[in-house]
Amino acid sequence: MTPARLHRVLAHLRPLLVSLRPVAETAVKALSRNRLQTGLTMIGIAVGVATVLAMMAVGAGAQRSIEQQVRAAGLNQITIKAGNWKPKQAIDGGAAAPHGDAGDSLRLPVDDLMPALPRAGAAWRRDDVVPIAFHPEDDPMEKHDHPLAWQRLGDLEAGLGAAATLSFEDAEAIRRLPGVQYVACGVHANARVHAGDRRWFTRMHGTDLELPNIKRTWTFTSGRFFTRREQDRGAQVLVLGQVAAERLFGEGVDPVGREVTLWNQPFDVVGVIGSASWVVRPAPGDDEFDAVYMPFTTTHRLLNLSKLNDITVTAASSGAVSEVARAITELLRQRHGISAAMPDDFTVSTQATSAIAGGGLAPGVAQVIAGNVRELERVTLDQLATTLERASRTMTWLLGAVAFVSLLVGGIGIMNITLLSVTERTREIGLRMAVGARGRDVMRQFLAEAVAISLAGGAAGIVLGILASAAIAATLGWATVVSFTSVFVAFGVAAAVGVFFGYYPARRAAALDPIVALRRE
Amino acid sequence: MIAVRDLTKHYHVGDHVVRALRGVTLDVAAGEFVTVVGPSGSGKSTFMHILGCLDRPTSGQYLLHGRDVSHLGADDLARVRNETIGFVFQGFNLMARTSALENVELPLLYTRQGALGAAERRSRAMRALAAVGLTDRADHHPSQLSGGQQQRVAIARALINEPALLLADEPTGNLDTETSQEVMKIFAELRATRGLTIVVITHERDIAAWGTRTIDFRDGVVVSDRVNADEPRATVPAEEPV
Numbered sequence A: 001m002t003p004a005r006l007h008r009v010l011a012h013l014r015p016l017l018v019s020l021r022p023v024a025e026t027a028v029k030a031l032s033r034n035r036l037q038t039g040l041t042m043i044g045i046a047v048g049v050a051t052v053l054a055m056m057a058v059g060a061g062a063q064r065s066i067e068q069q070v071r072a073a074g075l076n077q078i079t080i081k082a083g084n085w086k087p088k089q090a091i092d093g094g095a096a097a098p099h100g101d102a103g104d105s106l107r108l109p110v111d112d113l114m115p116a117l118p119r120a121g122a123a124w125r126r127d128d129v130v131p132i133a134f135h136p137e138d139d140p141m142e143k144h145d146h147p148l149a150w151q152r153l154g155d156l157e158a159g160l161g162a163a164a165t166l167s168f169e170d171a172e173a174i175r176r177l178p179g180v181q182y183v184a185c186g187v188h189a190n191a192r193v194h195a196g197d198r199r200w201f202t203r204m205h206g207t208d209l210e211l212p213n214i215k216r217t218w219t220f221t222s223g224r225f226f227t228r229r230e231q232d233r234g235a236q237v238l239v240l241g242q243v244a245a246e247r248l249f250g251e252g253v254d255p256v257g258r259e260v261t262l263w264n265q266p267f268d269v270v271g272v273i274g275s276a277s278w279v280v281r282p283a284p285g286d287d288e289f290d291a292v293y294m295p296f297t298t299t300h301r302l303l304n305l306s307k308l309n310d311i312t313v314t315a316a317s318s319g320a321v322s323e324v325a326r327a328i329t330e331l332l333r334q335r336h337g338i339s340a341a342m343p344d345d346f347t348v349s350t351q352a353t354s355a356i357a358g359g360g361l362a363p364g365v366a367q368v369i370a371g372n373v374r375e376l377e378r379v380t381l382d383q384l385a386t387t388l389e390r391a392s393r394t395m396t397w398l399l400g401a402v403a404f405v406s407l408l409v410g411g412i413g414i415m416n417i418t419l420l421s422v423t424e425r426t427r428e429i430g431l432r433m434a435v436g437a438r439g440r441d442v443m444r445q446f447l448a449e450a451v452a453i454s455l456a457g458g459a460a461g462i463v464l465g466i467l468a469s470a471a472i473a474a475t476l477g478w479a480t481v482v483s484f485t486s487v488f489v490a491f492g493v494a495a496a497v498g499v500f501f502g503y504y505p506a507r508r509a510a511a512l513d514p515i516v517a518l519r520r521e
Numbered sequence B: 001m002i003a004v005r006d007l008t009k010h011y012h013v014g015d016h017v018v019r020a021l022r023g024v025t026l027d028v029a030a031g032e033f034v035t036v037v038g039p040s041g042s043g044k045s046t047f048m049h050i051l052g053c054l055d056r057p058t059s060g061q062y063l064l065h066g067r068d069v070s071h072l073g074a075d076d077l078a079r080v081r082n083e084t085i086g087f088v089f090q091g092f093n094l095m096a097r098t099s100a101l102e103n104v105e106l107p108l109l110y111t112r113q114g115a116l117g118a119a120e121r122r123s124r125a126m127r128a129l130a131a132v133g134l135t136d137r138a139d140h141h142p143s144q145l146s147g148g149q150q151q152r153v154a155i156a157r158a159l160i161n162e163p164a165l166l167l168a169d170e171p172t173g174n175l176d177t178e179t180s181q182e183v184m185k186i187f188a189e190l191r192a193t194r195g196l197t198i199v200v201i202t203h204e205r206d207i208a209a210w211g212t213r214t215i216d217f218r219d220g221v222v223v224s225d226r227v228n229a230d231e232p233r234a235t236v237p238a239e240e241p242v
Ligand SMILES: Nc1ncnc2c1ncn2[C@@H]1O[C@H](COP(=O)(O)OP(=O)(O)O)[C@@H](O)[C@H]1O
Pocket: B011, B012, B013, B018, B019, B020, B038, B039, B040, B041, B042, B043, B044, B045, B046, B047
């Protein structure tokens, strides 16, 4: 707004403000007549407004801790895996399925992938898994410019993530979608890492420098993640998970700056990853901390690969996860030229992993969720959101009822005191009418009085409400958030109560006959 | 200035009708000082309420400045009261715990242009107080003023919007004789200096003598309407009105 325009607007507002001032002055003067009643009424309003504020603070606090928890638990994560396979369990009844998620937690005694040789068991295992989509990589006659999935990863159980359908270009396209926050490419394998005479067989993740942004529970116990330059160059740098670091170098030894060997290649250790969350503890055999990380470009270069196993994406807002997932699905179908009749050649999944019952979340909410939601890790984000909403709605209703009752009591107080004021000042009303006050002027006067009480009570209520929110946080352990908006709303509620309950008395005053009013003793 | 034709006013009390006014026809020219006399219950106040646009007649016509105001709506009547008419009441009707100055300012809150600025209100109220000789009491509250002073504050209030018509219903009813004369003298001076049209109701003969014309009411009709013989006395009041 330009200064000139602002000036014009103010010039328009001036008469209104000027005309409101005497009204406000009269209102304050009138209220000082019945101090006790005014004071008692204000208490009612104050309690009501304080409860409204506390209600919103608790609601917002729950919302925020849910949001944080959702982020920490990676609920805003979307994983795109190459390939689209029927789960193995569906075929052999799950008996021979030690791992629900093929390609993730496999641990096979493959020492080295180089040179990649076809293995004996591979054929029958592959037959076991029936693709619902025909993919070029499954065509035995097809010539590939890279090792086949099972050769590449050493996975006998070539399944989800093993098909070579995802590319770095796909990842870049996903990065440009709206609502997408971070994108990390992934190529995974198992590898034996040597550090001097120690060896440790672990999980190797060829990944992206954005991964630490996605893994919110990570902390660097030492060093750093690899840089963009290292990723662009395909540098031979390695970040160790805490478990791998301990196994290779022993506890309490900082491996940063040391050299390790992998695939007979030297790697510089640049960082060690630990867990910042007490919910997630590094343990041998897990996928995150019993693991080593290198730029996926390095993996591509050394293993002569060009495709990705998976792409991990986070949505900027946890509420938009399904939306972003849908957008990714559409984008990839289009990029891969998949016709409408054909199924995806990739799998998009959103995560709803546990840790809800853990720290951070208000105990009540956590309890409600834990009690109501079985198999937490399998529920979708939508279901989770619904449950959370139900929980916070319950407490909102509870506080809402308290707020309603106090505001009703306060409001009736306002009505009472304004009626009293109208009765006491009937002659004055008659006089004002005689000198030219119209019904609406009288009405405005008494509404102003009612609103003055409610706003004064409301101001006290806001202070009270902020204290109450702090007390709730301190004693009950609920997270509470008092925002500018909620203060504004609380004030608005106070004003609305004043207008609502002041309306009837003010109308009565406005409807008075000036002669009758003047004659009243 | 004022033209009243066949004015009647009926009140319904229970199932019978009180005829407060039963056909009043009269004219008042601009600058006249009319006193209205008559026994209690004769309809003087009722008549004045209609003249003051506080009430509407049951039938008949009331032309103020040639404009028929007998059927205006409540808001229009309020506007007429604010701009054209000043009231002085028997009981003063000042707001307690409010200074003389603020009492005088009251009509300025309801002007057509909206409320004036505080400084403008103040200077106008001071001028009105000066007209009744009370400049030095501007910050006094009604309880700190004598009856005569209170009535002068009320007159200042009636004057502040520079009305054409000043109406007073028994303005001296609560005052002693001496103070009553002072108040009537103010009315006479206002008429002389400003050309105000003034209608004062009274039941005291010596007060009525201040008018240039006296109208006598009885049972809701005018029974006598005469120009006072010694008119100069009203404009230049003597020591002892008869
Ligand atoms: N609001 C009213 N309701 C019923 N009767 C009324 C009302 N106002 C005045 N009257 C009656 O009208 C008559 C004239 O009253 P009023 O004009 O006050 O007389 P005055 O002022 O001459 O004493 C009286 O009989 C009075 O009782």
